[in-house]
Amino acid sequence: MSLKTAYTAQTRPDAIFIRNMLIDGGIPASLSTDDANGNLPFLEMSEGVDVMVDDAAMADAKSLLEEYRNGATSITEDQGE
DSSP states (O other): EEEEEEESSSHHHHHHHHHHHHOOOOOOEEESSSSSSTTSGGGHHHEEEEEEEEGGGHHHHHHHHHHHHHHHTTTTTTTTO
């Protein structure tokens, strides 16, 4: 397993949102930051918070992120049609 950065958020809440969106889409994701695992939250602003996915899932992650950027309000919005 080789983790790569799929998205870099400015804040931990934004990164958690993106991570959860990827997980809900079936893509395992985790967070990486330089804030001492949340113990020094002021440090997260220096580099942001990376949302990491396995290299093999990167294309799917980028596709899902692009759908979100293009206005998809839910990763399941088209599944009921």
